[in-house]
Amino acid sequence: MDRLRVVLRVAACIALAVIVVGLSIRQALRAEVRLGDDAPVIITEFVASNSGGLRDEDGDSPDWIELRNEGNRPVALGGWSLSDDRGHPRKWVFPERTLDAGAYLIVFASGKDRRATEGELHTNFRLDDQGEYLALYNAAGKADGRNIFFPRYPRQARD
DSSP states (O other), rough: HHHHHHHHOOOOOHHHHIIIIIOOOOHHHHHHHHHHSSSSSSEEESSSSOOOSSOOOSSOOOEEEEEOSSSOOOOETTTEESSSSSOOOEEEESSSSSTTTTTTEEEESSSOOOEEESSEHHHHOOOOOTOOOEEEOTTTTOOGGGGGEOOOOOOOOOO
16 A cells, blocks of 8 residues: 555656646656655664564564665765654654665664664654554655655554
8 A cells, every 4th residue: 555655656746747847757757766866765664563573682572663775875864753743753863873875774663762873773652553653754854755654554463
């Protein structure tokens, strides 16, 4: 369902560029690719009901969110944020940390609120296995459509 939303958004952007701006379809496709390159970090996976599959440094098995830099350059995550509250987009703000091109990063959604520049990261909120809002915002406070689960992600099964 989320992939379908992304495809429909891309199609809508292309149609808008062709009709309103007067671009050719080829120009519109190139414009969409450039827009996607502006925010190459995406939520690739998350677990809202971790039953021991992945443990943190304390030996606990909190929920987690996996990010990936799909771009071809490192991204400075300082100032980016994760939130489970649509009205509070900067609920948990990343410390100064760089995510290399093609690299993945696990952020535990444990409620432990750890923002070290090295080592594990832990949000100040937990994920609801019944589903809730979840979003990744860049340092400018913008969220790419691929990084918003609205109004809520689906109910989660135990891993």
